[in-house]
Amino acid sequence: MNKIYVLDTNVLLQDPMAIYSFAENEVVIPSVVLEEIDAKKRYTDEIGRNARHVARLLDKLREAGRLDQGVVLETGGVVRVELNHSSMSRLQSHFHEMTNDNRILAVALNLQQEEDESAAPRPVILVSKDALIRVKADAFGLRAEDFLSDRVVREYSSFYLGYETLQVPPEVLKAFYTNRKLPLPIHFPNQTFCPHQFLILKDQCNPSASAIGKVDADARMLEMLIVSDEPVWGIKPRNAQQRMAIEMLLREEIPLVTMTGKAGTGKTLLALAAGLLQIEDLQKYKKLLVARPIVPLGKDIGFLPGEKEEKLRPWMQPIYDNLEYLFNTKKTGDLDKILAGMGSIQVEALTYIRGRSIPEQFIIIDEAQNLTKHEVKTILTRVGEASKIVLMGDPEQIDHPYLDASNNGLTYVVEMFKNQKLAGHIKLEKGERSVLAQLAADIL
Template identity: 60%
Template sequence: MKKTFVLDTSVLLEDPNALYQFQDNEIIIPIVVLEELDGKKRLENQLGRNARQVSRELDKLRERGDLQTGVTLEGGGCIKVEINHKHLTAVKEYFPQVTNDNRILAVAFNLMEERKNQEDAEKVILVSKDILVRVKAHALGIIAQDYMAGRMVPKREYYQGYITLEVPSSLINDIYSHGKINLPEEYFELYDFYPHEFIILKDQEGGSQSAVTYYEYDTMALRLMPFPTQDVWGIHPRNLQQKMAIELLLNEDIPLVTLTGKAGTGKTLLALAAGLYKTEDLNVYKKLLVAKPIVPMGKDIGYLPGDKDQKLKPWIQPIYDNLEYIFGDYKGGAGDILVGLRKIAIEPLTFIRGRSIPQQFIIIDEAQNLTKHEIKTIISRVGEGSKVVLIGDPEQIDNPYLDSCNNGLTYVVEKLKEYPEAGHVTFTKGERSRLAQLAADVL
């Protein structure tokens, strides 16, 4: 049975293609949504770009028919801009304040009331990314849903980059004897294995034997993991996930590595150490480029004085902190370190559009604050011979329009896990301090 979906502004600001995601159902866009889009279109960020794209899409649809009466979409559905039902009489009884959210609620409520006595009437559903709008809709008896098309997978199904298999002890003995084994076919029927995934083998009979292996996607075999025995620029991996990450970071055949995990798990530190090793010691890459999105936690501190480097310093201080840790007893500050190592560049992401970045080791910190479009823009800038490392914690997002399931970092991890160009590790154990680990787990 067909349905009528009333779209909130937040849906279109997240995904301009939402206009075409409701198959053969009717889509209602309240006129107040167009007013809100008009107020966002001048913003010089992703919200502004999305508002402008929605405007262009609606203009194309307008050329095909009258949006007031409805324009048929290619999928069989219909889209309509609703200029009626804007009276707030019924809604004012519960929400007396005249706000844009309440005007959108009024459209959905009045449509629902108008059709409730009709036979085979289309069900009215309000779609919004705003939790409180959905709660208010529920209070009015309106069916309300989150917009899920932009989400990848539920949190519990995140790709970790490694799995644990219980196998006969004979298989573990074989891999230590030969360094490589072919898994029996039965395991491929039970599990999906991805390129560069780590497979932890444990004795199914409860013995203490175990082995950490690496899945070779081209031969469909498991190779015993030869973990690094020496430090990388003075940094030694402290746990299994850090060892896995070092393997991916140092592998020049993997141009994209994603590292996710809670604060204090060592993601940025390991990436910087690997980048310094590859650029300064081995000269594999011409430059180590470190960047992060300029998204504040809490209230923005406003305009900052000085040139570009001075303005950026508060945002990139965590990078400096990690560099100072790597350099240990070096008496100078991080700025002196950068002067001495001319192959390191720390830049904002603001001006990356239009660039081509070949032969560089690129680290993007706090990537969970980037949208899918921004992540695509960054990766598409990567030139021949470069490696890009995306780092972040999907549970610590400062961008008000993103969450743990629809941010750009989660999107990349899930979309590229099947491709040999990408590798991923999820960190779980904090190494900053016991207090930091406690805060990450409990608070």
């Protein structure tokens, strides 16, 4: 049985190609949705870009017929702009304000009533990323769903960790220590692994005996870690996952590294330390570029006075805090003098990355969970020859209105690149900032 899907504005602003995600069913776009999209088309951010994309897409579909009567899509479904069914009579006694959300809900309810009275009724489903409009629809007996086609993983709990713990016989552990490598198809014939995935081998008979190895680029051999336990720019890994992160950060054959983890797990500090070591001491790269998206936590403080560096300072302060720790500065202004003298560290907002080509640099993108799929693609396509890029963030701590743990740019990169030879990922589990910070991350 075919269904009727009524789309909320936020679905199209999140994914302009959403109309092609409903197979052979009918997709209804209420006229108020067009008004909301029109109001967003002048925005200079991702939402504005998607609004313009939707406008161009619908304009192209007009060539195939009138949208108010329905146009057949390549998928076999039909898309239609709904100009009728806008009566608010069923809603006014419960929701007095004629908000855009209520107008969209009214269209879906009136369509459902019309279908119920027809000879062959079709289910009407309201699709929205707004939880409250789904709650309202449910209260009226209208089926409502979240838009899930934009999600890379259905549930964040199934997210790729970058490592796995395996129980092995004592002889396997001994062979790994003796040969410093282990053929995976021989010892784990029924399991598949990702390139550069880490394995923690634990002795079945003696839980205290263990080893950490890294799967090679072909995912056929487990190798011993080659990076020593010596401090990196004064920072020594405090747990197994931090050691795995350092291994990937210092390996030239892994130009894309992704790190996730709660606040205080050491993502930014480890990345900065590895970058400084390879730029200042090993001179593998010419410059360290650190950037983060400008998405405020809470109410935006508005325009800031001063030159570009002064405007960026409040947004980039978490980066400077870590640099102050690494350089062990004591007085205000000491870090600025050090950075000015070095000239090899550049802290930027992601606003200034579009259109650039960045060769021979160690690039760190902090708070990458606040990036959309399009934005993260834009960033990765800026990476030039002989550069290394590190994307990091906490997918469970997102400030972007249309993103969640399953559809943000960082999750997208991790899942799409986990089987690629040029990429490695690790999720940092244990907080090392302080006992209080770890407790807060766990229970709040």
